[in-house]
Amino acid sequence: MIGERIWLEKDREYVWHPFTQMKDYENKDHVLIERGEGIFLYDYNGKEYYDTISSWWVNVHGHNNVRIKKAIIKQMEKIEHVNFSGFTHTPAIELAERIINLMPKDLTRVFYSDNGSTAVEVALKMSFQYWKNKGFDKKKNFIYFENSYHGDTIGAVSVGGVQGYHGLYKPLLFDSFISEAPNCKKCKYNKEANSCQLECLNGIEKILEENSETISGVIIEPLIQAAGGMHFYSPRVLKKLREVTKQYNVHLIIDEVAMGFGRTGKMWAFEHAGITPDLVSISKGISAGYLPLAATIVTDDIYNAFYDDYNKNKTFFHGHSYTANPLACAAGIESLKIFEEDKLLEKVKETSEYLEESMKVFENNEHIENIRCLGLIAAMDVVKNKKTSEKYDSKIRIGKKIYEKGFEHGLVLRPVGDTIYYFLPLSVKKEDIKEIIKRTQDVLLGVL
Numbered sequence: 538m539i540g541e542r543i544w545l546e547k548d549r550e551y552v553w554h555p556f557t558q559m560k561d562y563e564n565k566d567h568v569l570i571e572r573g574e575g576i577f578l579y580d581y582n583g584k585e586y587y588d589t590i591s592s593w594w595v596n597v598h599g600h601n602n603v604r605i606k607k608a609i610i611k612q613m614e615k616i617e618h619v620n621f622s623g624f625t626h627t628p629a630i631e632l633a634e635r636i637i638n639l640m641p642k643d644l645t646r647v648f649y650s651d652n653g654s655t656a657v658e659v660a661l662k663m664s665f666q667y668w669k670n671k672g673f674d675k676k677k678n679f680i681y682f683e684n685s686y687h688g689d690t691i692g693a694v695s696v697g698g699v700q701g702y703h704g705l706y707k708p709l710l711f712d713s714f715i716s717e718a719p720n721c722k723k724c725k726y727n728k729e730a731n732s733c734q735l736e737c738l739n740g741i742e743k744i745l746e747e748n749s750e751t752i753s754g755v756i757i758e759p760l761i762q763a764a765g766g767m768h769f770y771s772p773r774v775l776k777k778l779r780e781v782t783k784q785y786n787v788h789l790i791i792d793e794v795a796m797g798f799g800r801t802g803k804m805w806a807f808e809h810a811g812i813t814p815d816l817v818s819i820s821k822g823i824s825a826g827y828l829p830l831a832a833t834i835v836t837d838d839i840y841n842a843f844y845d846d847y848n849k850n851k852t853f854f855h856g857h858s859y860t861a862n863p864l865a866c867a868a869g870i871e872s873l874k875i876f877e878e879d880k881l882l883e884k885v886k887e888t889s890e891y892l893e894e895s896m897k898v899f900e901n902n903e904h905i906e907n908i909r910c911l912g913l914i915a916a917m918d919v920v921k922n923k924k925t926s927e928k929y930d931s932k933i934r935i936g937k938k939i940y941e942k943g944f945e946h947g948l949v950l951r952p953v954g955d956t957i958y959y960f961l962p963l964s965v966k967k968e969d970i971k972e973i974i975k976r977t978q979d980v981l982l983g984v985l
Contacts, residue, residue: 573600654688
């Protein structure tokens with residue numbers, strides 16, 4: 538059996554990790570994970586870690602779920618993959634039906650892809666071509682928000698507002714309009730909920746008023762900007778966006794890649810606002826974190842704009858080799874069965890209330906501010922001085938120090954900058970939350 542040290546040396550010799558300055562690991566190792574069980578990850582030496590970020594927000598029912606494993610194996614005995622152009626298969630059909638049954642009635646069609654970035658790319662291309670097919674040739678631009686993150690392919694980056702991730706690639710991107718982002722927990726207008734007039738949306742209304750003839754769609758992450766800093770905002774923002782996008786005849790594209798599948802306490806985050814978008818991108822939790830899969834959900838109006846004789850050149854020429862992979866679809870079907878049979882969203886309501894109440898313990902920490910929760914997502918900002926909101930010098934990399942200290946306490950606390958967050962699997966129990974928060978307190982005590 539190859540030992541841990543040899544594997545880690547091979548990792549350093551051959552592997553380039555994502556979102557990682559590899560020089561940081563010149564004299565230290567990545568954590569070598571051997572297996573997972575429930576909310577825990579286990580390294581090569583058997584040490585357990587609470588997976589508080591659901592392995593980059595994909596894991597829904599915990600690791601090594603027996604039902605999902607059996608569903609994948611059962612499908613594997615039939616066929617592992619087949620091209621999805623000219624062929625179809627029952628797992629893709631059944632999963633599409635189940636997804637549509639969970640959507641508002643006007644969202645009726647599923648287009649599969651294989652990750653969050655491609656689900657967004659599909660939405661952008663569909664929106665653009667929809668207007669072309671309808672004779673609106675000028676509509677080719679999109680509006681996105683500051684601090685937004687929709688993926689790392691070029692189209693998704695073109696509507697991304699996180700300078701650190703996206704700024705370098707600006708020469709490669711198509712032009713889009715950027716608008717002020719809502720951030721209700723740190724409102725720049727110092728408005729409370731009862732006095733808010735959605736001043737943060739004045740900018741996008743102005744853009745639409747002046748440029749609607751050239752704008753194809755508005756894209757937004759619903760209720761939480763995740764990778765941009767875990768910024769929370771009110772459902773009222775989505776309601777207003779739905780109103781103005783209809784008023785100015787542009788599409789509303791909702792990126793549910795991170796927030797979908799129960800994370801916020803409802804199946805889809807946009808449900809909190811009671812709206813129906815024109816296009817919805819989903820991924821991550823779609824297969825409960827087992828295999829790559831994504832989908833873009835659209836209305837009949839959009840679908841029908843592409844439905845014509847072949848020589849009319851309205852076909853949507855887009856696809857991926859692993860589109861609608863049967864194994865991934867089988868995992869997705871079983872995941873949705875678990876949602877239904879275990880009444881999972883009802884359980885999430887109870888555990889999310891417990892999480893929100895438990896997070897109050899951090900209010901006493903002089904280096905923690907802006908504690909916020911929604912569903913099983915919680916976040917807090919680490920600051921040098923709570924009274925003045927003075928931040929730590931970025932050279933200190935305080936978030937990274939907390940992340941590394943977390944390993945000592947059996948926690949995965951991967952930060953977004955200096956924001957520490959939980960993105961818990963829906964299978965988490967109250968006793969897990971209690972222990973996670975206790976250990977987080979110990980981590981903070983050891984670093985701050």
